[in-house]
Structure formats: structure tokens, C-alpha cells
Amino acid sequence: MAPLFRMLVAQTLGELRVRWRTPAFSLTNLALPVLFFTFFGLPVAGNTMRNGVSVGAYLLASFAAYAVGSVMVYGFGIGVATERGMKVDLLMRATPLPPAIAILAKVLNALAFSLLSVVVLIVYGIIVGGVRQDLTVWIDIVVRLLAGSLPFVALGFAIGYSSGPTVAPALANLIFLPLSFASGLFMPLDRLPGFVQRIAPYLPTYHYAQLAWSAVGVPSEPLFTSLAWLTGYTALFMAVTIRAYRREQTLKFA
Amino acid sequence: MNAHTSPVVELIAASKRYGQVEALRGVSLAIQPGEIVAMLGPNGAGKTTSISLMLGLRQPTGGHVRLFGLPPTDRRARSRAGVMLQESGTTGVLTVREIVALFGAYYPSPLPTDQAVAMAGLADKADARIGTLSGGQRQRLYFALAICGNPEILFLDEPTVGMDIEARRAFVASIQALAAAGKTVVFTTHYLREAEELARRIVVVDHGLVIADATPRELMSKVAAKRVSFEVARPLAADIFLGLAHAALDLSDHRVRFLTNEPETVLRALFERGVEMRDLEVAGADLEEAFLGLTRRPERA
Numbered sequence: 001m002a003p004l005f006r007m008l009v010a011q012t013l014g015e016l017r018v019r020w021r022t023p024a025f026s027l028t029n030l031a032l033p034v035l036f037f038t039f040f041g042l043p044v045a046g047n048t049m050r051n052g053v054s055v056g057a058y059l060l061a062s063f064a065a066y067a068v069g070s071v072m073v074y075g076f077g078i079g080v081a082t083e084r085g086m087k088v089d090l091l092m093r094a095t096p097l098p099p100a101i102a103i104l105a106k107v108l109n110a111l112a113f114s115l116l117s118v119v120v121l122i123v124y125g126i127i128v129g130g131v132r133q134d135l136t137v138w139i140d141i142v143v144r145l146l147a148g149s150l151p152f153v154a155l156g157f158a159i160g161y162s163s164g165p166t167v168a169p170a171l172a173n174l175i176f177l178p179l180s181f182a183s184g185l186f187m188p189l190d191r192l193p194g195f196v197q198r199i200a201p202y203l204p205t206y207h208y209a210q211l212a213w214s215a216v217g218v219p220s221e222p223l224f225t226s227l228a229w230l231t232g233y234t235a236l237f238m239a240v241t242i243r244a245y246r247r248e249q250t251l252k253f254a
Numbered sequence: 255m256n257a258h259t260s261p262v263v264e265l266i267a268a269s270k271r272y273g274q275v276e277a278l279r280g281v282s283l284a285i286q287p288g289e290i291v292a293m294l295g296p297n298g299a300g301k302t303t304s305i306s307l308m309l310g311l312r313q314p315t316g317g318h319v320r321l322f323g324l325p326p327t328d329r330r331a332r333s334r335a336g337v338m339l340q341e342s343g344t345t346g347v348l349t350v351r352e353i354v355a356l357f358g359a360y361y362p363s364p365l366p367t368d369q370a371v372a373m374a375g376l377a378d379k380a381d382a383r384i385g386t387l388s389g390g391q392r393q394r395l396y397f398a399l400a401i402c403g404n405p406e407i408l409f410l411d412e413p414t415v416g417m418d419i420e421a422r423r424a425f426v427a428s429i430q431a432l433a434a435a436g437k438t439v440v441f442t443t444h445y446l447r448e449a450e451e452l453a454r455r456i457v458v459v460d461h462g463l464v465i466a467d468a469t470p471r472e473l474m475s476k477v478a479a480k481r482v483s484f485e486v487a488r489p490l491a492a493d494i495f496l497g498l499a500h501a502a503l504d505l506s507d508h509r510v511r512f513l514t515n516e517p518e519t520v521l522r523a524l525f526e527r528g529v530e531m532r533d534l535e536v537a538g539a540d541l542e543e544a545f546l547g548l549t550r551r552p553e554r555a
Contacts, residue, residue, distance in 0.1 A: 001333045002362045010359035014348065021347035086343035091399070094309050094339060094409075096332040097360045253311055 007097055011105035012112075019113060025075060029113060033067035033121045037129070040186055045129040049188075053217050056131035060122060061141055061212035062185045067121055068114040068145045069152045069205060073176045074169075075110045076156025081168030084160070084248070093253065107153060111146055118142050137215055144211040151204050151230050154237035161244035179205040204233040260323060262287050262407050262438045263308050268317035269462075270303050277303040279462040280317065285440060287406070290433050292449035293442040295459035301442040302340060304459065305411050308440070309337060321407075333362055336405035338396045340412045346385025350376050350395055353384060354402050361403030373431070374398035375424035390421040397425065401432070408432065410441035414448060426452060450474070475515060480538060482521070483511040484531035498523055 020026050037059065045056030083089055092102060122138050125131045155175070163171050180186060182196050183205035189197055200206045207221070207229035214220035261284035270278040278300045285291055293301045306312040307319045310326030321331040344353060354371055358364030365373075371380050374394045379387065387395060393416050400408055414422050429452050432439060443449055449456045450470040458466035458473070466473055490505050495512070498520045504511040510531075514520050517536045524531070 001329055002360055007359055010356055014352070014356040017352065018345050018347050083345065086345065087341055088343050088345060090311070091337070091339055091342035091344065091396075094311055094332070094337040094342075095357065095360045096329045096403075098329065254313060 001096065004098070004101060007101050008105055008108075011097065011101060012108045015105050015109040016112060019075070019079075019109060025078070026113075029067070029071050029074065029117050030120055032070070033063045033117060034124050036066065036186065037063045037121060037125060041125070042129055045125070045131055049218075051217075051219060054131060054133075056125065056129050057133050057137075057216040058188070058213065058218060060125040060129070060131050061216045061218075062209055064118045064121055064141055064145055065205070065209040065212045066180050066185045067117040068149050069180070069208060070176060071114045071117055072110055072149050072152035073156045073159065074172050075113065076106065076153060077159035077163075077172040078165075078168045079106070080157060080160025081163055082165045085165035090252070110153065110156075111149075114146060114149065115142065118145065133216060140215040141212050144215055145208075148208055148211050148226070148230055151208070151233040151237060154234050154241060155204075158237045158240040158244065161241055161248060176205075179203055182206075183209055185209055204230065207233075259286055261285055261320070262289075262322060263326075263440065264318075264320040265304065265307065266318040266320070268304075268307055268314045268319055270300075270307060270312060271315045276462050278307070278314075281459075281462070281464055282317075283457060283464065283467070285407075285438060287438055288433075288436050289455055290429070290439045290453050291441075291455045291457060292453035293440065293457050293459055294444065294446060294449045295442075296444055299459045300462040301444075301459050302411055303462075305409050305440070305442060309335070309409055333360075333403070334406045336400040336403055336408045338400040338408070338410040338413055340415070342396070344384055344395075344399075347383060349381050349383055350387070350398070351380045353395070354398050357399045358402045361405070363404055364402055365404045367402070370398050370402040373401060373428055375421065375428075389416045390418040393417050394421055394424070397428065401428075405437070407438040407440065410439065412443060413441055414443065414445075480515060480517045480536055481511070481513055482517050482534075482536050483509060484534040485509055486529065486531060490529065494524070494527055494529065495520075 041056060041059035041063065045054075045059070047055040049055055049058060093099075119142070122141075156172075159168055159171050159175070182192070183189075183200050183203045184192065185205060189200055192200075207226045210220045210226045211223075214223070220226075263285045265281050265283045267280045267282050268278055269276070269280050281300070281304065283304075293304060295301050303312065307314050308321060308326060310319070310321070310328075310332070319326055321328075322334055324331040326332070348356070350371060351367055355367045358367060358370065364370075368377070368380065371377055374397045376391065376394050376398060379391060384392070384395060393413070397410075397413065400410065414425060417425060429439060429441075433454075441452070450473075454469060456466070456468060456470055456473050457464055466476065468476070485508055487508070489508065490510060492503065492505060495503060498514075499516050500512040500514045500520060502511070502513045512520075521534075521536075
């Protein structure tokens, strides 16, 4: 049998090539956070919040959370749905490649893309937006966001396994964009309508953004609380994924 | 066939039911190393289901399946098999060489990438993206993916569908080369001619049962391979054919038509029985026609 590590490396590189050459994915995920930061962040980047935190840093942290979350949700959601639609999974299933290696390669690939997306955004914020933070703060943001991205990996898989290639993009947008808006990723929560402010503390994106906000010094909920919420949402989305996955396996491979 | 070698792939009273549909109804089949086997049958006969069971893509409802003596889902078994499926796809943005190299990495001792690409007749398309390939070229790509792991057995489900003449010729040559190298090949087709040309053993499947398992020569002798037709002054009664080897008899007008594999014997008997015929034609039956005569026989378990 071929060594698993060799398979994993080859599969990850293959996935990276596919993603990189799919502009709908690569361009969207690299450009959109930068674009959003340009519209929502640049005009106010020089301001300081009441708590003394730079608005630029706050919004950069917010859009970094948006960037990683969207790579996960769109990457897995649309990617998995498309591959299922093209019956790529059928051929892969007949090869000796273990499904776990294929999934792990997708996760590694998504982490790499998230990293790239966040680094591009932060460098843009520093150079164009003039946002200043210690290097350790930036690193802290990146590490926290990548490490806490699991619920969005699970959400992406849930979308990818429960919808077809034509529905998945719409579903991903309809779920992830409102979540991001309502959690204060595009503009601070206190500018949003009252009912949204009351809903926000129950959303996964809200608790995810806390990880990044606390890194730039915004008063946030305890890390434990964020992690508890994120773990709960991971479990929920995984349950949806496993249900949809099992149904499909029965249909295709029973 | 050496009885002491263990089969490469084995169906043991395998059956498969999809809801109410019985796709396979207790098929037993053992394929020995080095055999080139055609699974022949009309659409819906159970060919693809048989292949899916042999690959572990589907689980049998009854009976057992073994690939190299292991369950077909076992990675050790999979690592020795190459597959070309009827309905499967790949993402279009990789090049031919990239995806062949990628699939090669799944196997313990793959062929050199360029060799696999060349064997599939895609050397001049090695750097083309999959999305730019024609239907026939894409089919060749799937063949390259099937052989890139240097497998001992190849499963090819309807491999020539969508191939142009040139691709088909290259494909036939590749199969013959693989056969010469001692590989085992199992392919499905609904063309008797294709089965006859490539296989050394033809397994005819119909309605989920194996209805014939023979060499092409044996099979051809079983099927009614000649089409006979002639004009008569008055329509004949069917009983004049009593005891004569014939099939698909058509007496509806002044032109009598039937299939047989013993045209000389049948015609001599008809002359002796006083049939006066004009404009006699004896032609090699359309192979499809002959094959249909076989599969339309009453079911037997």
C-alpha cells in the first residue's frame, strides 16, 4: 500500500491547485475581505473607540474572522457540493485513497487558503489603512482564528453534503452573510438594530469574532465562553453533516 | 485454467436489490489471474452492479464478494486494482499530467506518469487542462487514471462509450498490451463485437443472471449467427420448421425470415419438405441481433 503521508501530501497539493485555479473561489476569498475592509474600514480606520482601541484594528480583526469563516463555509460548502454533482466522489471512492485522507487534505488546504487570505488582508490594512499593532497581535489573531475555525469547517461540510452544486452557493451566502452582519463583523454591534444586538450573542460568528477582538484589546467574553459556544456549534453542524453524509452513502454506496 | 491458483475476483452467489428492483439474482463468478473477461448484456442487465460489487462500491444484499481474497473495500485489495467507471468525473482545472500523477500517488508502485499518459494515447495532451478535453479524450484520461497505479486487475465499465474510432483503436491496442503483460481485465460492454474482439471469456448477463459464460468461439456457435430470407409463392405454415434450428422466425408475408447457426442443414431440410423458394439470401446476422436472440431466451436460473 502507498504510504498515507505521501497520499496526504499529494492530495493536499492537488486540492490547492484546484482551488487556486478556481477564480470563483480563490479570487472571491482573497479579494472580498480586502474589498469590504476598503468600504467599511478605510474611512474610519484612523478613529479610536471609546475603550481606546483603534477602529482600524477592530475592523481588521472583524474582517479577518469573516475571511477565515468564508473560506471554510464557501470552500467546503460549494467545493463538496460541486464534486458530488460531478461525481468526483464516485471515482475517488474506487481508489485506495482513504476518505479520511481526502477530508484531511481538504481541511489542510482550507487552512492554507485562510492563512493566505488573512495575511493579504492584514498586510493591506497595515500598508493602505495605516493600522498599527505589534506583530505578536497579528500573529495572535491568525492563530486564534485558524484554531477556532472548526465550526465553519463543519458548517461548510453540512452545506456541501445536504445541497447540490446549484443550491450550495446560494445556501452558503444566505447563511454566512447574515451571520456575519448580525454578529458585528461588518460594522460594530452597537450600530446595528436592537433586535440584531439581542440575537448576536447566540450566533457562532459572534463568538468566533470574540477570539479576534480580544486579541486587539476589545473587552470580550472569557475565552472559555467563546470556545464552549464554538464547540457546541461544531457539534450541531457535524450532526447535520453526518446525517446528510450517511443518507448519501446509503443512496450511492449501500 | 489452473484450478490451484486463487481467483483474482470472485462473486459467490452474489445478489443485489435496490428497493424493489433485483439487479443481481445470485451470480457466482470467479475470475483467474490473466483472464480478459467481457461482461456482456443489454442496459439494466446487471453489468454495472456486478462491477460495483467487485469494487466494493456497492455492498451485496446476499452472498459474498472477494477481491484478491479480501473484502473489496480493503485498501490492500484496492491498491492492486485500477478502475474506469461509467459515471464519474474529475474537476476540470488540473492538467492531464497533474491528475495522473495525483492518482498514481494513491498506489504503492505507480507507473511513471508520462508512461501512463502515453499508454492512454494522451501524450500530446499531457499539459492540457481536463476541462479542455473532448469526450473521447476524457474517456482516455479515465483509462490513464485506471492504469496509472500499475494494477494487477483492471475494471472497465463501458470503456469505449464516447470514444471516437481513433481512441477506440488505441484502447484496443492498450488492452491487448495489458493482456500480454499478464494483467487481468474485466470490462462491460453491450457490443458483442467488442467482447468478441477483446475478451477470451464472455460472461453474458441478463435480468440479473449469468445466462452464458464461454469463450467467444463457443458463444458464437450457440447464437444464431446467420440470417436467412427467401420469397415464397404462398405463405408457409410454421410447422414446416418443426425440429429445425431457427430463431426469430417471421412468416407474416411472402418473404420468410429467420436466424440460424446451421443455414445449410435447415435449407436442405426445407427443400426436402417441398418448400419452393426464390431470391434466397443467407447473410451473417447482425451480431446485435444474434445476441438479442440469446438474451431473449426464457429465463433460467
